[in-house]
Amino acid sequence: MPTPERASLAQVYAQVTTRLENAGVPTPGPDADALIAHVMHKTPAEVRTARARGDYLSGAHLDEVEDVVKRRVAREPLQHICGRAPFRTHELRVGPGVFVPRPETEVVAGAAIEAIRAREHSGEVPYAIDLCAGSGAIALALVRETQARVWAVERDVYALEYLRRNVADLTETERSRITVTAGDARTALDSLNGQCDVVVSNPPYIPPGATPLEPEVAHHDPQVALYGLGPDGLEIPRGVARAAARLLSPGGIFVMEHGQEQGEATRALVGDIDAFVSAVTHQDLAGRDRYLVAHTQSG
Numbered sequence: 030m031p032t033p034e035r036a037s038l039a040q041v042y043a044q045v046t047t048r049l050e051n052a053g054v055p056t057p058g059p060d061a062d063a064l065i066a067h068v069m070h071k072t073p074a075e076v077r078t079a080r081a082r083g084d085y086l087s088g089a090h091l092d093e094v095e096d097v098v099k100r101r102v103a104r105e106p107l108q109h110i111c112g113r114a115p116f117r118t119h120e121l122r123v124g125p126g127v128f129v130p131r132p133e134t135e136v137v138a139g140a141a142i143e144a145i146r147a148r149e150h151s152g153e154v155p156y157a158i159d160l161c162a163g164s165g166a167i168a169l170a171l172v173r174e175t176q177a178r179v180w181a182v183e184r185d186v187y188a189l190e191y192l193r194r195n196v197a198d199l200t201e202t203e204r205s206r207i208t209v210t211a212g213d214a215r216t217a218l219d220s221l222n223g224q225c226d227v228v229v230s231n232p233p234y235i236p237p238g239a240t241p242l243e244p245e246v247a248h249h250d251p252q253v254a255l256y257g258l259g260p261d262g263l264e265i266p267r268g269v270a271r272a273a274a275r276l277l278s279p280g281g282i283f284v285m286e287h288g289q290e291q292g293e294a295t296r297a298l299v300g301d302i303d304a305f306v307s308a309v310t311h312q313d314l315a316g317r318d319r320y321l322v323a324h325t326q327s328g
């Protein structure tokens with residue numbers, strides 16, 4: 030059937046929402062707004078206003094909406110289609126090959142930011158490291174929301190590409206405070222041993238065999254970003270905790286995200302590392318165990 034010359038935004042929104050709902054998309058209304066906004070190069074709020082005003086979409090835009098809706102109906106992540114993911118105060122470039130930053134990680138980044146801010150009063154520039162940086166969600170939040178000198182470590186070539194592009198989007202001053210390091214989080218940055226104030230990480234932590242239910246995660250997040258290896262999925266987190274113990278200065282702080290059922294196991298793995306003197310599990314906004322904060326012995 031030929032594309033009509035135009036259609037009302039209200040009508041397009043209703044049709045798209047129904048199609049997304051039928052495809053099992055968990056948030057069909059907001060996704061419909063976001064897809065239409067993406068095509069119109071507007072914000073979702075602007076699209077909602079235009080819809081309420083009774084505006085129309087042109088035939089060319091209708092063809093583009095059809096293309097992006099087909100992709101979302103096939104459960105491609107909304108963030109891959111739009112090429113952007115919001116995270117705290119900024120937006121990141123994301124797409125196929127890189128882990129899409131999650132809202133629960135915003136709280137984890139917040140804990141690291143709080144720890145850095147507490148150090149800023151000392152007059153010295155705090156050193157902070159994001160291990161397993163992905164697109165740079167946490168590392169960039171540290172740069173933008175604190176005065177810290179930040180290192181971002183990532184080993185996957187596809188993720189590194191997005192990380193570097195996101196760093197390139199920072200202002201020149203912000204860029205001067207961040208270093209991207211390609212390598213294994215467990216062994217990287219030897220030259221900073223014992224010098225860092227805060228180490229933060231959202232490592233892969235899913236146990237083997239625990240296949241994520243959402244098609245967006247199962248088919249589009251890279252395996253290397255999901256599975257933490259070992260029988261409990263904690264081999265990489267264990268290596269990351271050991272790296273944090275090596276990198277942190279006395280009285281340093283380690284913040285690490287984990288799965289909602291891994292609170293006790295991550296406290297235990299940190300408890301096995303001599304340098305750490307405390308480990309406390311914290312919850313995300315939904316009240317689920319989500320991250321651990323550990324301190325190294327004060328000097």
Ligand SMILES: C[S@@+](CC[C@H](N)C(=O)[O-])C[C@H]1O[C@@H](n2cnc3c(N)ncnc32)[C@H](O)[C@@H]1O
Nearest residue numbers: 128130161162163183184185213214231233254
């Ligand atoms: C769960 S994702 C988190 C990405 C990002 N920190 C975020 O919160 O959006 C984990 C990331 O760790 C990376 N990764 C996995 N194993 C690694 C390793 N041994 N060293 C460095 N990065 C690793 C993956 O490529 C992926 O980008």
